[in-house]
Amino acid sequence: MDIASLAHEEANDQARTRRAVYRSTKTYDHNEGLSCCFRQWRAFESHCHLIHGYALAFRFVFATHELDERNWCMDFGGLKPIRAWLHDVFDHTLVVAKDDPHLADFEALALKGLASVRILPNVGCEATAQYVFDYVAGYVSQDTAGRVWLESVEVSEHGGNSAIYERP
Numbered sequence: 001m002d003i004a005s006l007a008h009e010e011a012n013d014q015a016r017t018r019r020a021v022y023r024s025t026k027t028y029d030h031n032e033g034l035s036c037c038f039r040q041w042r043a044f045e046s047h048c049h050l051i052h053g054y055a056l057a058f059r060f061v062f063a064t065h066e067l068d069e070r071n072w073c074m075d076f077g078g079l080k081p082i083r084a085w086l087h088d089v090f091d092h093t094l095v096v097a098k099d100d101p102h103l104a105d106f107e108a109l110a111l112k113g114l115a116s117v118r119i120l121p122n123v124g125c126e127a128t129a130q131y132v133f134d135y136v137a138g139y140v141s142q143d144t145a146g147r148v149w150l151e152s153v154e155v156s157e158h159g160g161n162s163a164i165y166e167r168p
């Protein structure tokens, strides 16, 4: 191979390396104990406006162009603060939307010590995925000094129902 071809090959290799993406994932599955109740007040035509609950599961996809000094994308074990936050928001809690017409009733339940109420911008798997994404994306960016970004969050009610939020 002549010098010009070698240089061309090397440039191609560099371009491929620059574009390469490594991904790692983290899942907190239905056995994690994120036992959460909610109601979707806007789904008034279905039983989903009634309080109901699931052992929620979360799956995160992280991505990077550069592995760290250990050859890792996102440290699997470095997400304990995220796990703790998920428990705080979704374990034995009752999630209601900030615009729920019965918000005052839920707040009264909380005041009586009958429910740990968490008020979120919106309720539902898609909205929950977005809410979690916003929090975790900020954490990951800070923790890795921008090296890693969060690609998607999947929220599952059970093996059959899930929603995914991702931001390009």
Ligand SMILES: Nc1nc2c(c(=O)[nH]1)N=C([C@H](O)[C@H](O)COP(=O)(O)OP(=O)(O)OP(=O)(O)O)CN2
Binding pocket: 040, 048, 123, 124, 125, 126, 157, 160, 161, 163
């Ligand atoms: N895209 C979405 N669809 C629905 C959501 C949601 O968050 N995103 N949520 C609900 C309900 O709140 C409930 O969680 C699911 O109840 P249901 O519709 O009864 O679903 P099932 O899996 O129990 O239904 P099967 O027919 O037994 O499969 C509804 N939709």
